[in-house]
Amino acid sequence: MNLSYKQLFFPVIGSVLLLNACSSVIGSKNNTPQTSRTDQTPTRHLTPGVIGTEGQTAQAEDIATLLLNTHNQWRQQAGVPALVWSEGLAQHAQNWAEQLKTKYCILRAQPDNPYAENLFSGIAIKPQQVVNYWGRQHSNYDAKTGQCLHGRGCAHYSQMIAPNTQEMGCGIASCDNLSVWVCHYNPPK
Numbered sequence: 615m616n617l618s619y620k621q622l623f624f625p626v627i628g629s630v631l632l633l634n635a636c637s638s639v640i641g642s643k644n645n646t647p648q649t650s651r652t653d654q655t656p657t658r659h660l661t662p663g664v665i666g667t668e669g670q671t672a673q674a675e676d677i678a679t680l681l682l683n684t685h686n687q688w689r690q691q692a693g694v695p696a697l698v699w700s701e702g703l704a705q706h707a708q709n710w711a712e713q714l715k716t717k718y719c720i721l722r723a724q725p726d727n728p729y730a731e732n733l734f735s736g737i738a739i740k741p742q743q744v745v746n747y748w749g750r751q752h753s754n755y756d757a758k759t760g761q762c763l764h765g766r767g768c769a770h771y772s773q774m775i776a777p778n779t780q781e782m783g784c785g786i787a788s789c790d791n792l793s794v795w796v797c798h799y800n801p802p803k
Contacts, residue, residue, distance in 0.1 A: 678704070680741035681784050681797070685774055688749045692757070692775040700800065703729065703783025707796040711787035714796070719789035730773045730802035734795040744795050748774055776803030 678699060686696040710724045710731075721733045734744045748770030755761075755768040762768035773779070776799070784797040 677741050677786070678784070681745060682782065684742045684745035684749075685782060685797075688745070688752070688771070688774050692752075694775050694777045695780075697780065697782045697799075700781040700783040703781060703798045703800055704785060705783070706785075707731075707783050707798045708785030708787075710798075711785035711794050711796040714794045715787035715789055719787065719792045719794040721794065724796075727798070728802075730776070730779065730799040732770050732773055732795075732797045732799075735792055737791045737793070739793060739795070745774070773799055773803055779803060 682697065682699050689696055706729065710727075713724075714721065714733075719735050721735055723731060723733070732748055734747060736744075751768040751771035754763050754766035755771055756763055760772070762772065778801055779799045780801065782797055782799050784795060786796075787794050
């Protein structure tokens with residue numbers, strides 16, 4: 615029996631495919647992100663049409679705004695300052711997302727990346743679902759110590775709420791129906 619790479623690597627869980635998520639604080643070419651705005655409305659133009667269900671797609675500006683606002687909801691709950699959108703980080707993240715696309719959207723951390731990074735891939739995923747997937751790790755996080763509970767993963771969440779992080783930017787690429795999401799944070803936790 616011959617199986618395609620999708621059949622081998624991407625099992626469906628219900629109607630949504632939650633493949634993988636990873637977080638890292640590693641490497642990039644451009645060490646100077648450009649923060650273009652200080653309000654909650656990012657100007658980043660993510661590639662429209664890569665996300666949606668049953669043919670519905672979100673507008674690029676809406677995607678960026680939803681990503682930023684959902685991050686900031688988690689940050690508010692944690693009692694840390696809101697992030698701003700960075701065009702430079704968004705472009706950097708988009709470049710890495712495009713590189714992952716050439717590798718069938720299989721997630722791996724970007725080598726030599728000076729920014730913190732959260733990764734996610736899935737089918738028919740909304741921006742809030744991506745960020746909330748990372749945020750659900752809060753139950754594995756000890757706010758008193760600022761560490762993950764012993765033996766539990768919380769790297770995505772701890773990066774999202776890192777008090778010293780001031781800006782973020784994300785990129786999205788699509789491999790057929792699968793979307794890969796890359797968010798970069800500066801400064802890293």
